[in-house]
Amino acid sequence: MALIVQKYGGSSVADTESIKRVAKRVVETEKKGNKVAVVVSAMGDTTDDLIDQALSIDSNPPEREMDMLMTAGERISMSLLAMAIHAEGSRAHSFTGQQAGFFTDARYGAAHIKAVRPDRVKNALSLGDIAIVAGFQGINAKGDATTLGRGGSDTSAVALAVALGADICEIYTDVDGIFTADPRIVPSARRIPSIDYESILEMASCGSKVLALRCVEYARRFNMPLHVRSSFSRRPGTLVVPDGIDPRTLPNLD
Ligand code: ASP
Ligand code: MG
Numbered sequence: 001m002a003l004i005v006q007k008y009g010g011s012s013v014a015d016t017e018s019i020k021r022v023a024k025r026v027v028e029t030e031k032k033g034n035k036v037a038v039v040v041s042a043m044g045d046t047t048d049d050l051i052d053q054a055l056s057i058d059s060n061p062p063e064r065e066m067d068m069l070m071t072a073g074e075r076i077s078m079s080l081l082a083m084a085i086h087a088e089g090s091r092a093h094s095f096t097g098q099q100a101g102f103f104t105d106a107r108y109g110a111a112h113i114k115a116v117r118p119d120r121v122k123n124a125l126s127l128g129d130i131a132i133v134a135g136f137q138g139i140n141a142k143g144d145a146t147t148l149g150r151g152g153s154d155t156s157a158v159a160l161a162v163a164l165g166a167d168i169c170e171i172y173t174d175v176d177g178i179f180t181a182d183p184r185i186v187p188s189a190r191r192i193p194s195i196d197y198e199s200i201l202e203m204a205s206c207g208s209k210v211l212a213l214r215c216v217e218y219a220r221r222f223n224m225p226l227h228v229r230s231s232f233s234r235r236p237g238t239l240v241v242p243d244g245i246d247p248r249t250l251p252n253l254d
């Protein structure tokens with residue numbers, strides 16, 4: 001049995017039908033005998049829409065209130081996903097960043113994770129439940145909600161995987177992994193089946209942005225294997241693994 005963290009990005013949970021599809025995939029992973037913790041982004045363009053709403057009211061909104069607002073997006077997707085899993089006949093429990101033990105510094109809008117103490121997530125997993133965690137958010141020393149910067153749910157997922165001692169962190173997106181170039185622009189682009197952290201970081205500094213830079217740095221620091229794959233297909237994706245690890249030994253590759 002493996003402990004797997006799955007992260008689903010905004011395009012994978014864009015509407016309720018997508019959330020139901022994701023729930024099926026989560027339950028399928030659980031039914032294979034794995035423990036599963038899921039990190040979700042906000043649905044589709046929710047975060048952008050929230051920012052637009054704020055700016056239509058105040059061109060210079062207070063940072064604290066912006067983070068209060070933006071953390072709402074992930075709370076919607078986490079609870080709807082928990083319901084969709086319940087409707088599939090499995091047990092799921094959702095947690096905000098605060099409830100999942102994400103402690104950050106005080107930089108609203110670009111907070112850094114200082115510690116992750118996911119006691120409630122561990123407890124849910126030990127009871128046989130699926131744990132759903134809101135990505136992109138934590139709590140500062142004052143007890144206020146903070147966000148990690150745009151695209152921050154990838155980092156939440158890796159940080160949770162490290163704190164739980166997971167076997168792998170799967171990043172589900174709308175492309176079949178990492179390619180030598182953007183396949184939507186360069187038709188001859190090839191999928192990279194497996195790659196190390198350094199090469200990904202080099203690609204990211206050249207503007208390739210399938211994964212948030214901070215998430216890869218975090219994974220490298222703790223040697224957490226990543227599997228970037230599409231939630232819309234069954235294709236194999238890209239494994240990002242530490243040197244010396246045989247990618248074929250990792251769980252849930254099919
Ligand atoms: N919802 C946030 C954003 O759009 C976080 C994320 O998607 O990772 O930036
Ligand atoms: Mg998003």
